[in-house]
Amino acid sequence: MTPDAAIDVNKLTAEEASREHARLGEAIAAADRRYYQDDAPTLSDGEYDALRRRYEAIEAAFPELRGSDSLSETVGAAPAAKFAKVAHAVPMLSLGNAFADEEVEEFVARVRRFLGLDASAELVFTAEPKIDGLSCSLRYERGQLVQAATRGDGFEGEDVTANVRTISEIPSRLSGEDVPDIFEVRGEVYMGHADFAALNERQREAGRPLFANPRNAAAGSLRQLDSRITASRPLRFFAYAWGAVSEGGREGAGLPADTQFGVIEAFARWGLPTNPLTVLCWSPAQMLTHYHRIGDGRAGLGYDIDGVVYKVNSLALQGELGFIARSPRWAIAHKFPAERAITRLERIEIQVGRTGALTPVAKLTPITVGGVVVSNASLHNEDYIRGVGGDGAPVRGILDDKPIDIREGDWVTIQRAGDVIPQVVDVVLERRPPDAVPYVFPTLCPACGSHAVREEGESVRRCTGGLICPAQAVERIRHFVARDAFDIEGLGDENVQTLFEAGLLRTPADIFRLHRRGEEVRKAFLAQREERARQRELETGQARKKVLTEEERQFLGVDKLFASIDLRREVALARFIYALGIRHVGEVTAKALARTYRTIEAVRAALEAALPGRPGEAWTRLLAVPSVGQVRAEALARATDEIDPAAEPEVALRDLFARAKLDARQRVAVRAAYGWEGEALAALDTARRQMPGAAFVALAEVPDVGEVAATSLCEFYVEAHNRTLLDELLAEVTVAPADQPAVASGGAVAGKTVVFTGALEKMTRDGAKAMAERLGAKVAGSVSKKTDYVVAGADAGSKLAKARDLGVAVLTEDEWLALAGEA
Incomplete structure (x- = not known):
């Protein structure tokens, strides 16, 4: 955990928020790939949800961080390359989460506020079990199943039609006169407890790996390349939603009902399996009663659920409520609390990540938690092991005036929320072995022996070895060849590791030079195969297979690998x-x-031009001063060049404040940040010299880039060895130019960027945003040169001032409605 992660969101500075937002984004994206693409999650539901909630809270407090690349706008991860892609006509979005009863009550109140309904107006919700499986969309045309797809990243999924046809509960044809000509049914593919146990028993008897849990078994079964394997797996399905619907069916209608519950009833008439525990609720009290009733009895359901989903029943109201980011305003998932168990922590292992971060992992005596065998758990970082948070406060209490630490040999409480790697949350002190000693976090990298340092203000210790560190070099190359990057088939994790250990792979450019060392590559793969066989012999006692013939050696996949590499030379x-x-x-x-x-x-030319104008530390420090903001910070810094150098510091500082038009609160904040007048003047003058240059600003203002990524790009490019890496790589590959972007078309506001500020009278802020997005406009949280319109209501503040400074068109609420054609 970084120090920023320990700070309340409302107390973060802009700089801290930017760092924390970026860190959370990386962690969420990585978790999404592991969960949605690899069916191998590495975070618990609780850990993942906590990341999401803090990420979204930061964006709410700092809207300028929310670009179109925000993970609040995305769902899941890109579909795997092994399946054909299917674009969803209607995106398959995710749901917001609630964890406490009070959050459900707030959800209902929030819906009422948005709709303008008082407490006496009737508002009905459906409540249904949240099935823990794999989301799937079924497209029926004239009642016939024609295509099935996974959710993927919410916009594009994987074509699993052949596999879905093997699931007996999914009808190949819908029966009913009111089925629309085109109808996309959405639901969850899952596996029941009894079927899961039987499948794992068959796996055990066949000597094959066991599945960790029903969700992973269902996901792995549905995403088989051979549909015969899917057919042998006991998959089931619940339908609960829909996507694209054509107007016109056998009776000339679209949806068969005007309520959520009515459409689900139609599903059952058409032959689709629906969940019998779906009910209607007229109040938060009824919703919570149903939640607790299902929670108390979920162990006997025969399948996994991880909460209850509430949805506004009226489809008309759903349409009025619309969507926010990656989830609808009219629905929320009420998650069940985590499950816990106690086991022994046998040892603490340190894993070195791609960025050099040393991460501790608890190796446990295996234990079953909620039907899942757990042997690994998260320990977060060295502070967590010592028993303190980022602010130094104890996280597990005090013993003998010291925070309670975690030691090898301890009996520990494991918390699991969902079906993934859990976390160590507590220590059973009365069972602590007498010889247990405090854990000493390594100061040398276990992968390369380089120093592992912890920078001031950081909670993570990092290896300083860089490219000489095998953990980092290997991970960087694995990222380079991954599906979303160069997508080189045959260079999986094991082969990358093998080639690295053989000295054949050190940089990405080496990949494209492997063909020059073909015999060495074959020898490395042969040694890899022999080592696997040797290990298998040690573990199982079975004799190794015969030595490979020369012909068999050619079958090690080397030529196929070279062909795959050649396919990626462009x-x-x-x-x-x-x-x-x-x-x-x-x-x-x-x-x-x-x-x-x-x-x-x-x-490269843009980066070269941006390098001299990278913002310096003094400028970043000025931006972090509370309540000042970027517009006044720019004015303050520029004005330092206009004051009389011979004036007394106090007089000069007052003059500076006046020229920059700082209000009383901003003046107090600047004085508090810099101390005495002379120091403040010197620091502000340094900030002027370190303001971002025009070329850097142009880079940062590229839509979906921003200052944080622009800074990272410059930090990468300023290093000579990185420019050398690029030169070597470009000598081996051809980078195809991007297509010319299409020009936005449509209404008067389609493709425009608009910012709403101040108090609006004729619509709520959420309603204004929903309307703008419906008309094809992009709603931004901050004003820049790329902004087309600022719609200013009463008491508009800094955003209005910046719009005027930049010459951005400012509209009243009525002018905006007229322009949008909504007056």
Whole structure:
């Protein structure tokens, strides 16, 4: 945990919020890939939900951090490459979460406020079990099943039609006269407890790996390339939602009902399996009663659920409520609390990540928690092991005037929320072995022996070895060849590790030179195969297979690997940028850079131009002063060049404040941040010299890039060894220019960027945003040169001032409605 993670969101500075937002974004994106693509989650539901909630809270407090690359706008992860892609006509979005009863009551109140309903107006909700399986969309045309797809990233999923046809509960044809010509049924593919136990028994008898839990078993079964394997697995299905619906069916209608519950009843008439525990509720009290009743009896349901989903029953009201970010306003998932168990912590292992972070993992005596065998658990960081949080406060209490730490050999309480790796939350002190000693966190990297340092204000200790550290080098190359990057088939984790250990792979450019060392590659793969066989012999007692013949050696996949590499000697610009693994530069940012600059030469030229104008520490410090803001910070810094150098410091500082038009609160904040007048003047003058240059600002203002990613790009490019890496790589591959971006078309506001500020009278802020997005406009949280319109209500503040400074068009609420055609 970083120190920023321990600070209340409302107390974060802009700089702290930016760092924390980026850190959370990386963690969420990685967790999404592991969960949705790999069916191998590494975070518990509780841990993941906590990341999401803090990420969204930061964006609410700092709207300028919410660009179109925000993970609040995304769901899941990109579909796996092994399946054909299916674009969802209607996105398959996720749900917001509630964990306490009070949050459900607030959800209902929030819906009423948005709709303008008082407490006496009737508002009905459905309440249904939240099935813990794999989301799936079924497309029926004229009643016939024609396509099935996973959720994927919410906008594009995987084509699993052949596999879905093997699930007996999913009808190949819908029966009913009111079935629309085109109808997409959405629901959850899952596996029951008894079926899961029987499947694992068959796996055990066949000597194959066991599945960790029913959810993973269902996901793995549905995403088989061979549908015969899927057919042998006992998959089931519950339908609970829908996507695209055509107007016109056998009776000329679209949806068969005007309520959520009515459509679910139609599903049952059509032959689709629906959950019998779905009920109607007229109040929060009824919703919570149903939640607790289901929670108390979920162990006997025969399948896994992890909460209850509440939805506004009226479809008309659903349409009025609309969506926010990645989830609808009219629905929420009420999650069940985590499950706990006690086991022994046998040892603490340190894993070194791609960025050099040393992460402690608890190796446990295996124990079953909620039907899942657990042997690993998260320990977060060295502070957590010592028993303190980022602010130094105890996280598990005090013993003998010291925070309660975690030691090897301890009996510990494990918390599991969902079906993934849990966390160690407490120590059973009365069972602590007498010889247990405090754990000493390593100061040397266990992978390469380099110093592992912890910078001031950081909770993470990092290896300083860089590219000489095998853990970092291997992980960087794995990222480079991953599906969303260069997507090189045959260079999986094991093969990358093998080639690295053989000295054949050190940088990405080495990948494209492997064919020159073909015999060495074959020898490395042969040694890898022999080592696997040796280990299998030691573990099982079974003799190794015979030595390979020369012909068999050719069958090690080397030629196929070389062919796969050759297929990637031309790569799209966005993939190339993303593959470099630059901190804070994800897929969305990489695509934005590609759209804007189109060629790798133009990207490099932009970075070269931006380097001299990178914002310095003094400028960043000024931006972090509370209540000042970017507009006044710019005015303050520029005004330092206009004051009389011979004036007394107090007089000069007052003059500076007046020129920059600082109000009383801002003046107090600046004085508090810098101390005495002379120091403040010197620091502000330094900030002026360290203001971002025009080329850097242009880079940062590229839509979906921002100052954080722009800074990371410059920090990457300023290093000579990184520029050398690029030169070597570009000598081996061709980077294809990006397509010319399409020009937005539509109404008067389609494709425009609008910012709402101040108190609106004719619509709520949420309603205004929903309307603008419906008309094709992009709603931003902050004003920049890229902003087309600022709609200013009463008491508009700094955003209005910045719009006027930048010459952005300012509209009243009535002018905006007239322009949008909604007057």
